[in-house]
Structure formats: structure tokens, C-alpha cells
Amino acid sequence: MRMIPLAIDEIIDHLLRHNFLNETRFSQAFARGKFRTKKWGRNRIVNELKLRQISKFNIKIALKEIPNDEYFKTFEALAEKRLQQLASETNLQKKRKKLADYLFYRGWESELVYGKVNEILE
Structure with a gap:
């Protein structure tokens, strides 16, 4: 968007503080969605989350979303x-x-x- 670095930092900080950017929430939604819609198994979900540089802690939380x-x-x-x-x-x-x-x-x-x-x- 061609913003100055200070504006970028301020926007990201605001998004993080107000829980718009949340790695845990993303990984949980990703795991639920890919399992239910695409019928992916746990191995594929884990690999895709690793590709997106999601932490191991959040991957474990995400896998708990699948009964x-x-x-x-x-x-x-x-x-x-x-x-x-x-x-x-x-x-x-x-x-x-x-x-x-x-x-x-x-x-x-x-x-x-x-x-x-x-x-x-x-």
C-alpha cells in the first residue's frame, strides 16, 4: 500500500492489540475448515500450518479442534x-x-x- 514504515508498525500494533491478528485463532479456524471442507487429515494440516510458519504450540491447539x-x-x-x-x-x-x-x-x-x-x- 506504499505506506511509511511508522504507519505500518502502528497499524499492525493496533490490529494485534484488538485481536484482529491472532495466530491461534487463525490456526484453529484453518484446521477446522480444511478438515471439514477438504477432508484433510492431521498430517496435511500440520504441514500446511508449518508452511505458514505457525508455532508448534498453536498447531497443537489447532489439532484439538478436530474431534x-x-x-x-x-x-x-x-x-x-x-x-x-x-x-x-x-x-x-x-x-x-x-x-x-x-x-x-x-x-x-x-x-x-x-x-x-x-x-x-x-
Whole structure:
């Protein structure tokens, strides 16, 4: 905005004092939003927050915004939806790899992903 440095400092100070700029609030809203709308797992959320240089303390607070029961229900629903999309895949190994790659890209934990992939064998 081509402001002088003193004006910039004063504006940022005002925003911080009146809680308009708040790293904790941002990280909580980010985690809730990405989980609910984009169905991201905790790994992806953590990585994205780290990219935005959010502190570890605030990342931990943000992850508490995601209830465990809702987290696992979302994972199951996402995995089942992807399996239905892969129904035409006849090669079992390719199907398992595509499912795992999709879930890892979305940021889900490896123990959840491999547990789901191993269910396909049965």
C-alpha cells in the first residue's frame, strides 16, 4: 500500500492489540475448515500450518479442534468413497496403491491408511 514504515508498525500494533491478528485463532479456524471442507487429515494440516510458519504450540491447539470420533468417521467415508471410484480397477495391487496414494496425499496417518488398504485383501 506504499505506506511509511511508522504507519505500518502502528497499524499492525493496533490490529494485534484488538485481536484482529491472532495466530491461534487463525490456526484453529484453518484446521477446522480444511478438515471439514477438504477432508484433510492431521498430517496435511500440520504441514500446511508449518508452511505458514505457525508455532508448534498453536498447531497443537489447532489439532484439538478436530474431534476424534468425527475424524475417524470422515476417514472411513472418504476411503469408502474412493474405493467406489476405483471399483472398475481389476488389478488388486493397483487398486490398493491408488487408494493409499490418495489417502496419503490428503494427509491421513499411515496406520489408518495401511489398515484400510489391508482390508481390501479380505
